[in-house]
Amino acid sequence: MPVRNDFINFTFDTAIIGAGPAGLSAAVRARFVKSRGAFPMSAAVFECSETAGGLANFGGTKITGPSFHLERGELTARLIKDVKLFDIPIIKDRIVKIKKAAGGSHFTLSGAGGGNYRSRSVIIASGMRPLSNEIQFFGNGVEITYMGYDFINKMISGFIGDAARNDKKFIIYGNKYSMNLINLVISAVNCLKTDFDKMSPLFLIDADEKELTNDKTFKKYPFLFAFGKIVKFYGNGRLEKIAVESGGRVSCEKADRVLIDYNSFELAPDFGVKIYPAADIFDKTGFVKISASGATKIKGVFAAGDITGPYYSVSRAVAAGITAAFSAYEYVMRLKKRSGGYSLFAYKARNFIPDTGYREIDIDSSRDETPVLSKPAKIKKILRAKFPDAPGPLMDKLMVYFVQYKILAKKDFEEISKLLNISFIELNDLIAFMIDEKLLGIE
Ligand SMILES: Cc1cc2nc3c(=O)[nH]c(=O)nc-3n(C[C@H](O)[C@H](O)[C@H](O)COP(=O)(O)OP(=O)(O)OC[C@H]3O[C@@H](n4cnc5c(N)ncnc54)[C@H](O)[C@@H]3O)c2cc1C
Structure with a gap:
């Protein structure tokens, strides 16, 4: 996954936290709204892990019933292919904060890696x-733990036996809702007649120790518990x-086997993103509450998938990602005060009549800096056709200005007109043409 840090000054139409099936499908749909007259949104996906694809990377994915499935990583690979096709950046950073200034029109997302990114909408x-x-x-x-208790039972007995025989360190990682599994493990260890001391600590719990102090098992075997987060x-x-x-x-510890108790995270997720101003978008166990259109209580913030x-x-994550992206699109288009001028095939499949004078984006030449969103390959084709004698190196210089996401200053436009040897008015016409052809968007 490429690390991209060149977007600090760009205001994305939508910023997506997480590159799992929900986030990737939201990103593709946001960029490719698929309607006549709709201009693609600029989108960026933030992912904290080394690999895009989320949990769908871990096993063969059954989409509906048990009769067919996609091999491990296959679904992810297809989504990533489309993300690449639309040149959607996947920015490697863990988002820790989402903030909207009072009366402001955009959100600032802060990453654990120190980056600050701007967007008009957010999809969690x-x-x-x-x-x-x-x-x-x-x-x-x-x-x-995603395969049912029979599987877990067998696996635990196998792990514990191995750990006891071969001096291996086995850790079970979960949160305060891991108690069911913990009791299962304790009985497995009892059956194996293995020395508990040898295995200590056996459970690593992502919770405050105080949350377990009244638990019977914790009281009996406190030495089996450690508290912290695997990073x-x-x-x-x-x-x-x-x-x-x-x-x-952060400390490093020996571990030959780790069983991540997803059954506990299914009951309370680990969501480490702070939101300002604070808003109650969570249910009592920490999941994000959404409407049928994927909207949260905060205007402009949407959510999809397991969170x-x-x-x-x-399949639910993919579908919800699409819904959240359409909702973000509607929100952003309204924000840009273009309501009435856009439509979505999903909502107006039958009766949408394209407006011939429709133009999504206007150029504001009075601004010093202009964020642009472009389709470089097609722009290159147009430039080649309009300036057939332009030598290759000149074309390369020109294309530096027409990349997918870029902030262009007035002087950049002057440089472009100089390179092409055309007047500023002629350049404006050329840019207007590119906008009409939906190859260039200017905020
Ligand atoms: C072993 C296994 C087998 C499964 N089998 C099936 C199956 O057969 N059929 C099926 O339909 N489902 C299956 N599932 C469930 C399915 O994988 C999930 O429901 C689905 O992946 C959820 O997608 P998501 O995008 O919501 O979340 P995830 O896939 O969890 O992706 C979320 C992503 O967000 C990233 N992230 C989190 N916080 C941040 C942050 N603050 N900043 C940046 N990035 C962040 C995470 O690193 C992760 O990559 C299985 C799951 C597992 C583990």
Whole structure:
């Protein structure tokens, strides 16, 4: 996944948190609204893990019933192909804050990596928890409780036996809702007649210790519990260590096998994004509440996929991503005061009559800096056709200005007119033509 940090000054129409099935499908739909007269939105996806695709990377994905499925990563690969096709940047950063200034028209998203990004709308598609690099070790030390209790039972007995025999470190990672699983493990350890001390700590819980103090099992076996958040996995092919963040400090610990208890995150997600001004967009366990159109209580903030609660499935995530993207599109177009001039095929499939004078974007030449959104390949074709004698290196220089997302200053337009040897008025006409052809958008 390429790291892209060149968008700090660009105001995206929509910023999507999370590159799982919900986020990727939202991004593609936002960029490709697929309606006559609709101008594509600028979209960026933020992903904190090493790999785009979210949980759908982990196993073969059954889309409906059990009779057919997409191989591991297949669905993800297809979504990523479309994201690339539309040149949607996937920015590697963990979003930690979303802020909207009072009376402001855009949101600022802050990343853990120090970046600040601007957008007119936000789609939260962060799933049940931020991933790091667990996919690298999936099946090689990292397992996930997603396969029902029979499977978990067998796996736990196998892991515990192995850990006890071969001095391996086995960790179960979850939150305060892991107690069901913990009781299952305790009975498995009792059956194996394994020494509990040898395994300590066995459970790593992403919660405040105080939340478990009244729990019977915790009271009986406190030495089996540690508290913290796994932030990274290490090993040479197989898992060897984990980095755990606790009380603001990160430490590395031996771990040969980690079972991530998704059943607990299904009951309370790990959503670490602060929202300002604070708004109650969550239900009592921390999932984001949305309307049927994917809207949250904050105007301009939408959500889709696992972060909105059960039922957890890829097809639902993909569909909800599309819905949230359409809603964000409507919101952004209204914000740009173009209401009435846009339509969506999904809402007006039968009766949409394109307006011949329709023009989505106007040029405002009085502004010093102009954020532009362009389709570089098609622009190059037009420039080649209009300036057939322009040598290749000149064309390369020109194309530096026509990239997918860019802020152009007035002096850049002057440079372009100089390079093409045309007047500013002629350049304006050329730009207007590109806008009419929907190859160039100017905010
Ligand atoms: C082993 C397994 C098997 C499954 N099998 C099936 C199946 O057969 N059929 C089916 O329909 N479903 C299946 N599921 C469930 C399905 O994978 C999920 O429902 C689906 O992936 C949810 O998509 P999502 O985009 O909402 O969330 P996710 O896939 O969880 O993606 C969310 C992404 O957001 C990122 N993120 C989180 N927070 C931040 C942040 N603050 N900043 C930046 N990025 C962030 C995460 O790193 C992650 O990549 C399975 C899940 C697992 C684990």
